[in-house]
Amino acid sequence: MTRASVPEAAFLIASLLFIFGLKRLSSPRTARSGNTLAAIGMALALGGTFLLPGMGHFGWILLAIVIGALPGWLLARRVKMTAMPQMVSLFNGMGGACALFISLGEWLGKPSGGRELGRAFPMLLGVVFGSVSFTGSLVAFGKLQGLITEKPLRWPLQKTGNALLLAVILASSAAAPSSQNEIWILLPAAAALLLGVAQVLPIGGADMPVVISVLNSCTGLAAAVTGFAMHNMSMIIAGTLVGAAGSFLTVLMCKAMNRSLAKVIFGSFGLAPKEASAAAQGDLSMREIAASECAVMMGYARKVIIIPGYGLAVAQGQHLVHDLDEALEKRGVEVKYAIHPVAGRMPGHMNVLLAEADVPYPKLLDMEEINPEFDQADVALIIGANDVVNPAARTDAASPIYGMPILNADKAKNVIVIKRGRGAGFAGIENGLFYNPKTRMLFGDAKKALQELVTEVKAL
Ligand code: NDP
16 A cells, blocks of 8 residues: 555444444434444544645644634533533534635635636535525524524515525635635635525524424535535535535424424524413413322323423433332333423433433333323323423414424323423424323422332332
């Protein structure tokens, strides 16, 4: 093997590791090793880059790696599960910035003669997609982190402004390849940076996870085209994988929420107030229940279906759910879990949460599998879930979640809901299920309520 072919071999092995790693991410059982494989692939790709002919300035490169890796490692270790979407958004933004700066650096470092269209075109795409992804992801991060209002921000002539920015990007990109003037590459970069902000600010916080996934595919695309410009195979493959994965995720999330991508990008989900108004339910009131009564209902049931939601993740009550499950099974109660595809704040959130507490994976059933079983369940125990069990999605055509497939908790013989108070879910709307005559509310933080339930069931 010649010296020049060593980096190529490293890139090839890295690309294979990315593909196998991604494949293993498809199941919680193999996800950890998949992540490790992909990380080894990334280390190989980095190592291979050091060996590329003409490489130098190793001190600076190492310094940049330390500056990037240290905060990344610290943040990843400390981040709470519930803050994962904004962390993904931040990292995605960094990916976009990388594509922007690599393409820009490549462009500015070459005299115009070296910019034949075959290379100029991917560089321009890298600059534009990288810029949109960079600033768009930072705004999404700000919204989810509470640094920017979650409400959709609107201003006059917004769409016209965005169309103008797009026109600037197209016109200056067309002029860039044949010009010596650097303004023609800086102009689309600046317009695309602005477009990222202008496009994400008007979208409500509730739709941020979908937006992040769209921006994720944008970053993937930016990395892939930058790979074309640099003739770097592993960048092309890694970028394509990220782009394709982001696109699939976007489609799946939109499907699970029954919202078109256009509605997410141009709609107004999340405009409703966060605190639901009881007035919407007329004179109906919620009926409270004590933990001891819940324990009797569940302890003497034949079948209990547990519905975990965002509140369970916030309360970090997953280990207690498993304890409750075991206590009930000891009494001969059949316990299953109903997993809605968008329960929580990121795809697979509930699966990851419950896997962390060693809940056996076969007990977690997807919506399509579990929905036909609700009418045989004696109790549906809803823990910190709201939108994913809201019957308005089936019946109220005016509701922002109308059409979203939901878990049929209302079909169970009895429904118990654990939540702290009357707070609305992510969509900010009232939930009629909480006023249903067969529903009982066990008010309190999910962890505390579950602790009481476990004690009471064990004492039966
Ligand atoms: P929701 O956000 O609808 O409801 C969560 C409920 O948990 C709230 O009503 C809140 O009520 C309660 N809660 C909060 N903290 C606690 C706590 N410490 N203890 C007990 N209860 C608590 O959650 P769902 O999981 O039902 O729905 C997810 C929502 O997120 C959907 O609207 C979905 O479309 C959206 N979404 C999800 C994505 C995903 O990928 N998973 C992506 C995009 C959007 P209270 O304040 O009264 O306690």
